[in-house]
Amino acid sequence: MDGMSLLTITVLAVFVGFEVVSKVSSTLHTPLMSGANAIHGIILVGAIIVAGQAADPWVLAVALLAVVLATANLVGGFVVTDRMLHMFHARKEVGRNPSAGKVEGP
């Protein structure tokens, strides 16, 4: 891909990044930080490409270390964010939904 297209995509992504986050309430700042943190774990894709092209054992070793680190970022990030958000969710089920279900249920 040529430099100009990459630059265009980057600039547009900056604005999308500003836009989607400016609406987030402070209640969700921590899950948001954690969720954004998980997203940059996608460097795993880069680490896989580098490891897949490695011919030298040392290069492979370093690339595999990058794969392990990136996977930890990606998987750990999404799991811990989900756990955080599950608490917001679970509380609603305990608090309101069961009684609402009883009223509306058959």
Place this chain on the structure above:
Amino acid sequence: MTLLDPVWTALLYLVAAVCFILALRGLSSPRTARRGNLIGALGALIAVVTVFLSARLENIPWILGAIALGSAVAAPVARRVRMTQMPQLVALFNGVGGGAAALVALLELSHADNPWVRLAIVFTLLVGAVSFAGSGVTFAKLQELMTTRPVLFPGLPAVMAAVLLAAVAAAGVVIATGSPPLAVVLLLLGLAAGILLVLPVGGADVPIVISLLNAFTGLAVAASGVVLGNVLLVVAGTLVGASGTILTRAMAAAMGRSVTGILFGAFRGGSTAGSTAVSERPVRSSSPEDVAVLLGYAQRVIIVPGYGLAVAQGQHTAAELAQALESRGIEVDFAIHPVAGRMPGHMNVLLAEANVPYESLKEMGEINPEFKTADVALVVGANDVVNPAAKTSSGSPIYGMPILEVAEARQVVFLKRSMRPGFAGIENDLLYEPQTSLLFGDAKDSLAQVLGAVKAL
């Protein structure tokens, strides 16, 4: 095995990028947040499957093994970590992501055939290394493996300047020649810069630094996307870089501080070191029973939880106390300052974990007008976020920070460990007001005693 068509590859990466955007947008509301996060994970899965199908890769068993190892380490830790320790876990995950980006850039140096690509490599190396080392130091501070106070030594600014100058020089040579040994030197200089950047940052400001380093890692990932010519990495990294920057500024604004002030304030001497000075003025201290009577015969109580509650793991006891009061027909709300807890929004997570109904958690703008109608404001382990000095004394370090206006309530009860000032290191005049009483002790123990006394009423 036939490879995926480049058009299909690009389309699948686009789908993944859209998933990431939807994930960030979903996190803007508690209702859609969890689904948003799952959409993000789905996007990541699509991207990882796509890379295996679209490029001719060697060493696939090794790569799969490394992925299994990374997941096997990270997933159980993420599942088991206590919610109060979550900020340092986020720091840790952020750091390893930055480290991965730096390693990818280092290995791509031998394939880089023009100075522009080498510029992107140098950027990724440096920023990734800063993020890795900086996150390591924030982890150590939050986990209390080292002091949470700002670490300063004479000549720190000179050392930092020397490291940065050396890094710029090494970066210039790497861009011009592509020398691998100097790239390793650059990586080491980046690590040193990351450590030096975070060492002088103290206590309450550490979460803002995590957010900043999160944005740094995003930028490093975006730059590595330029190196590899991978649009998904460019888009995802830029998204995180941009949103992380906004988030960092929002967090700093909520604390009445500037990002540059946090990072470089200590260099100039005006840090958040905090003082341990204790005033001689008299305060009204009270017993758990007194507090229980105040609370038990009130009509409306507003609980203001803070950092001290999080540290003492007192959120469950606070929730029980709220339930006990509500069963007596008392209206109870939690007033959440944007930076209560160890990081912004952290208190919401802790109270949600303790099963406090979402409707009882009131944000600052919503609850501030209601303090006037409250009989008792119960401040648990918070100090700076309720300090009227933020409004009245223009010379105060926290001047301009929005606060919870507990002084408006008829009675104010502070549960505090000691008379020591908060992180900002300034005294809270509210402690000496006639309507204020104090109960000293660990937040959790004090709450448990008050809870017992309320039940005995």
